[in-house]
Amino acid sequence: MRKPLMAGNWKMYKNAGETAAFFDTFRPAVEKTAGRDIVLCPVFVNIPAAVAATAGSNIGIGGQNLYWVREGAFTGEVAAPMLKAAGCSWVLVGHSERRQYFGETDESVLKKTVAALEAGLNPIVCVGERLQEREAGETAAVLQSQFTGGIAGLTPQQFAGVVIAYEPVWAIGTGKTATPEIASDAHKVIRQAVAAAFGAEAASAVRILYGGSVKPDNTATLMAKEDIDGVLVGGASLDPKSFAAIVNY
Ligand code: 13P
Numbered sequence: 001m002r003k004p005l006m007a008g009n010w011k012m013y014k015n016a017g018e019t020a021a022f023f024d025t026f027r028p029a030v031e032k033t034a035g036r037d038i039v040l041c042p043v044f045v046n047i048p049a050a051v052a053a054t055a056g057s058n059i060g061i062g063g064q065n066l067y068w069v070r071e072g073a074f075t076g077e078v079a080a081p082m083l084k085a086a087g088c089s090w091v092l093v094g095h096s097e098r099r100q101y102f103g104e105t106d107e108s109v110l111k112k113t114v115a116a117l118e119a120g121l122n123p124i125v126c127v128g129e130r131l132q133e134r135e136a137g138e139t140a141a142v143l144q145s146q147f148t149g150g151i152a153g154l155t156p157q158q159f160a161g162v163v164i165a166y167e168p169v170w171a172i173g174t175g176k177t178a179t180p181e182i183a184s185d186a187h188k189v190i191r192q193a194v195a196a197a198f199g200a201e202a203a204s205a206v207r208i209l210y211g212g213s214v215k216p217d218n219t220a221t222l223m224a225k226e227d228i229d230g231v232l233v234g235g236a237s238l239d240p241k242s243f244a245a246i247v248n249y
Contacts, residue, residue, distance in 0.1 A: 002207050004223065005163060005230035006247040007039040007124060008237025009064060009092060009211075019046040022240050023053035029244035033058065037230070038247055039090050039124075040237065044078055051087030062090030062124070065098060068108070068115035080112075080119035091116045092232075094150065095126045096169045106149030113151055117161050124163045124209065124232065125151055127190065131170035139168075140189045147193045156198050163207045164190055165232040171212025173234060180225050183210045187227035216245035223249055 014022065019042050030038055041062040042050045050061045067077035083091055093116060094109035109125060116123040127146040129139045143166070151162060166186050171178050178186070187208045195203035210222055211232030222228050237243040 002205070002229045003035065003037055005037040005039065005207055005209060007037075007041065007062070007090070007165075007209065007230065007232045008243050009041045009095070009232055009234050010043065010238060011064070011097070011234060012043055013238055014042060014046060016046050016049040019049040020053050022238075023050065023059075024240075026240035026244055027054065027057055027059065029240065030059065030247050031057065033248055036247065040243075041090065041092055047083070047086045047088060060089045061087060062092060062121075063088050064092045064095065066091050066093070066112055066116060066121075068111040070115075080115045080121055084119045084121055089122060091121045091123055092165075093123045093125045094146075096128055096130075096167055096172060100169075106146055109146075109150040110153045113154065113162065114158065117154075117158050122161060122163060124165050126165045126167050126211070126232070128167040128169050128172075128186075128212075134168065134170060139186065143186060143189050144193050147190060147197070152193070152197045156202060159194075159198050159202060160205070163209060163230075164194075165209040165211050166190060167211035167232060173213070175213050177213040177215070177218050177222075178210070180221050180228070183222060184225040184227050187225070191227060214246065216242055216249070219246045219249040 039060045039062050041064045063083040066080045093112045098104035113123045129142040133142045191203045207229040209230040209232045210228050214231045214233045215236045
């Protein structure tokens with residue numbers, strides 16, 4: 001059985017005070033929630049506020065990005081061991097906004113994933129097709145190629161520490177959720193790619209999250225699909241009541 005993972009990606013929203021205020025409401029709303037992993041990924045500078053607000057709770061904190069070198073002259077970057085030392089246990093890698101605006105490639109995704117694992121962080125590696133790729137019938141090929149160019153380069157041991165998030169770019173922030181069927185089909189493609197690269201056992205163990213306009217009212221139908229093991233939520237994770245409703249779907 002794969003344990004559901006309910007993750008929120010705050011992107012570039014909230015300051016430290018707003019971060020702490022979120023947890024004042026959110027923490028009590030999920031403190032009795034069992035059998036699910038709960039993760040929030042604030043902006044880098046608010047990680048200390050989030051870690052302090054969630055100390056001793058069932059809520060994990062993650063970064064939204066990292067650089068693969070441990071330390072050095074890389075102005076503006078944050079290394080995996082620094083995230084770990086700040087209290088993170090998770091990190092997003094290869095989000096489509098990083099790919100679209102900040103030059104993230106499958107190659108950098110692989111390096112960042114390895115660096116995260118070496119620092120003891122659990123990477124959530126994002127893949128997903130753009131609208132024109134879906135319309136051209138290229139979804140499966142795009143997912144396969146992001147997987148092959150990225151995390152298929154891990155060792156089986158490394159891969160066991162990875163969570164994959166399927167986020168169709170056309171569904172992010174648009175209010176256009178993929179139907180549970182569309183999401184589930186994509187998750188099957190990814191799981192088959194995992195089976196081909198790492199074997200059946202790895203494929204049945206890996207958690208694949210869906211992300212893209214997840215809201216309290218569509219979470220249960222998405223989560224009902226056998227191949228959907230959790231969600232990665234943007235906009236609806238910014239409000240504590242809304243994200244608590246998603247976590248407690
Ligand atoms: P929305 O939930 O706002 O569509 O964002 C999804 C996302 O990109 C999460 O990483």
